[in-house]
Amino acid sequence: MVPKGWEQNTLSGIVKEKISYGIVQAGPHIDDGVPYIKSSDVRGGINPNQLQRTSHDIHHKYRRSAVHPGDIVFSLRGNIGEAAIVPSELKEANLTQGTARISVSNEHDSLFHYYQVTSTSILNHVNALSKGSTFKEISLEELRKVRVLCPPLAEQKKIAQILSNWDQAIATTERLLDLAQQQKKALMQQLLTGKKRFPGFEGEWKAVKLGSIFSRVTTRNDGQSENVVTISGQQGLIRQDEYFNRTVASETLDNYFLLKKGQFAYNKSYSISYPMGAIKRLNRYDDGVVTTLYICFALAAKDKADSNFFEHYFESGLLNRGLTQIAHEGGRAHGLLNVKPADFFDLKVPLPVLAEQVKIAATLTSADQEIQALQSQLDGLKQEKKALMQQLLTGKRRVQCALDEAEA
Missing domain, CATH: 1.10.287.1120 (Bipartite methylase S protein)
Structure with a gap:
C-alpha cells in the first residue's frame, strides 16, 4: 500500500542517467590515472585513497559509467546489494563490471534512495532476483525494475x-x-x-613451565554432560548449536573430554586472528564436552597463579612465539597445528607474584x-x-x- 502523498516508481524511473555497470577490463594500475570502484570497495563506504586507477583512455571509453559525488554505487555480484554514496572528494571516477551506478535525478534525494536500496526489504528482494549457484549476481535489467516508494x-x-x-x-x-x-x-x-x-611491585618475574601451574584434563565424558561446546575466536567456548546453528558432534559423546567451568582448552586450529590456535576458558556453562583434539587443562597451583591473569595472557598472543617453536614440521594438515601435549606443557610463561597477577x-x-x-x-x-x-x-x-x- 502506497502512503498518502507518496508515489511508487522503479529505480530506472528516478535516475537522470541510465543505470549502468562499468569497465570490463581495467588494465594495470596507473598512478596518475582515474580511480575506479570495485564491489569490494563499496563495503563500509568508499575510501578514495584505497581505490585502484585505470588509464584515461579506458576511462574515456567507458565514460557512460563515470560516477560523481552523490551517485549511488551498487554491488551487482559477490557482496550483492551493498551500496555506498560517492563521497564529495572523489570528483570523478569509474566502475567495474561488478558494480552499477544509480545517479538519482534532481527531483529525488540521493541519500534517501541510498537508504532505500540498503533497506532489508529491498535487499531481500534483490537477493531473490539474483541468479547463479556459486557466484550470484543480479542483472542490470532486474535492478532497473526494482520498485521504490517516493x-x-x-x-x-x-x-x-x-x-x-x-x-x-x-x-x-x-x-x-x-x-x-x-x-x-x-x-x-x-x-x-x-x-x-x-x-608497590618490584623484582624480576619468574619464568615457569605451564605444566608446573596447570594440570592436563583428560577426563572422559561418561554421560555426565550433553553440552557440546566448541572454541570460537570471538565468543570463546560456546555451545555448538549456538555457533553452527546445529550440532556437528558424533551421536555418542562418551569419548569426548569433560570440561568444568573455569578450565581451559587449546584449539590447535589456526586462523588469521589466531595464527597459532586459540586458548579459551569455559566461562558460560558449568560443564561442557569438547573434542579430544583439544588440549584441555586446569589451574593446579592456585596459591601461585591467578586464572583470570592467564586467561588474559593466553588471549594476548604472547604464547605464540613458544607455540611456533614446538609446532612440528608438516603439522598444518587438515587445518590443525601439530602440537604435542608434552611440548605444550613444557612452554615457559611469566609468573609475577599472585597479588600482581x-x-x-x-x-x-x-x-x-x-x-x-x-x-x-x-x-x-x-x-x-x-x-x-x-x-x-x-x-x-x-x-x-x-x-x-x-x-x-
Missing part, C-alpha cells in the same frame, strides 16, 4: 537527515570501540610482559567491560536504526514536514 522531495530529505544522524552516532561509537580495543591491546603488551608495573587481571577485565559496553551500545544503535528505517522508508511513521504539508 515521498515528496522535502520528506525524502528529512528522512535522509534523520537516518544520517543515526549513522553519525553509529560511526562515533565504532571509533570509540576501535580506540578502546587498541588501548586494551597496548595495555596487554605492557602489563603482561612487565614493561609497565604497578606501584590479580591487579593486572582486574585492570584488563575493566578494559574488557568498557569494550563490551561500547559493543552493546553499538549493537543497540544498529538495531534501532534498522527499526527506524522500516518505519520511515515505508511511510508507517511520518516526519514533521509531511504532517505540516498535509495540514496546509
Whole structure:
C-alpha cells in the first residue's frame, strides 16, 4: 500500500542517467590515472585513497559509467546489494563490471534512495532476483525494475537527515570501540610482559613451565554432560548449536573430554586472528564436552597463579612465539597445528607474584567491560536504526514536514 502523498516508481524511473555497470577490463594500475570502484570497495563506504586507477583512455571509453559525488554505487555480484554514496572528494571516477551506478535525478534525494536500496526489504528482494549457484549476481535489467516508494522531495530529505544522524552516532561509537580495543591491546603488551608495573611491585618475574601451574584434563565424558561446546575466536567456548546453528558432534559423546567451568582448552586450529590456535576458558556453562583434539587443562597451583591473569595472557598472543617453536614440521594438515601435549606443557610463561597477577587481571577485565559496553551500545544503535528505517522508508511513521504539508 502506497502512503498518502507518496508515489511508487522503479529505480530506472528516478535516475537522470541510465543505470549502468562499468569497465570490463581495467588494465594495470596507473598512478596518475582515474580511480575506479570495485564491489569490494563499496563495503563500509568508499575510501578514495584505497581505490585502484585505470588509464584515461579506458576511462574515456567507458565514460557512460563515470560516477560523481552523490551517485549511488551498487554491488551487482559477490557482496550483492551493498551500496555506498560517492563521497564529495572523489570528483570523478569509474566502475567495474561488478558494480552499477544509480545517479538519482534532481527531483529525488540521493541519500534517501541510498537508504532505500540498503533497506532489508529491498535487499531481500534483490537477493531473490539474483541468479547463479556459486557466484550470484543480479542483472542490470532486474535492478532497473526494482520498485521504490517516493515521498515528496522535502520528506525524502528529512528522512535522509534523520537516518544520517543515526549513522553519525553509529560511526562515533565504532571509533570509540576501535580506540578502546587498541588501548586494551597496548595495555596487554605492557602489563603482561612487565614493561609497565604497578606501584608497590618490584623484582624480576619468574619464568615457569605451564605444566608446573596447570594440570592436563583428560577426563572422559561418561554421560555426565550433553553440552557440546566448541572454541570460537570471538565468543570463546560456546555451545555448538549456538555457533553452527546445529550440532556437528558424533551421536555418542562418551569419548569426548569433560570440561568444568573455569578450565581451559587449546584449539590447535589456526586462523588469521589466531595464527597459532586459540586458548579459551569455559566461562558460560558449568560443564561442557569438547573434542579430544583439544588440549584441555586446569589451574593446579592456585596459591601461585591467578586464572583470570592467564586467561588474559593466553588471549594476548604472547604464547605464540613458544607455540611456533614446538609446532612440528608438516603439522598444518587438515587445518590443525601439530602440537604435542608434552611440548605444550613444557612452554615457559611469566609468573609475577599472585597479588600482581590479580591487579593486572582486574585492570584488563575493566578494559574488557568498557569494550563490551561500547559493543552493546553499538549493537543497540544498529538495531534501532534498522527499526527506524522500516518505519520511515515505508511511510508507517511520518516526519514533521509531511504532517505540516498535509495540514496546509
